[in-house]
Amino acid sequence: MGLADDAFEGVVIGIINQHVPDLGEGAIVSKVSKGGKYLSITATINAKSQAQLDGLYQALTKEPSILWVL
Numbered sequence: 001m002g003l004a005d006d007a008f009e010g011v012v013i014g015i016i017n018q019h020v021p022d023l024g025e026g027a028i029v030s031k032v033s034k035g036g037k038y039l040s041i042t043a044t045i046n047a048k049s050q051a052q053l054d055g056l057y058q059a060l061t062k063e064p065s066i067l068w069v070l
Contacts, residue, residue: 001068004032004039008065012041015063019056020045038067 002008009030017023020043029042047053060069 001038001040002066004036008039009041011063011065012060015059016043016045016056019052019059020047 002012013028016028023043023045027044029044031040031042032038033040045056057069060066
C-alpha cells in the first residue's frame, strides 16, 4: 500500500515483474481507499521457492514509496 499517485502502481508492478516474470493475467488487483489518498495493490502469485518470496519481499520493503507490505 502506498499513496495513490500516478507512478505508484507502475513502480510496484515493476518490482513484482522482476521477481515473478510469469505473472498471470488478472494476478494484480488495485483498489483506491475510500478517501482516495491510498492505493492498495494485491498480487496473487505461485511462488517457486522461499528465496523468490524473500527477494520479492525485500525489494518491496526497500522501495520508499511503498508504505506497507503484507
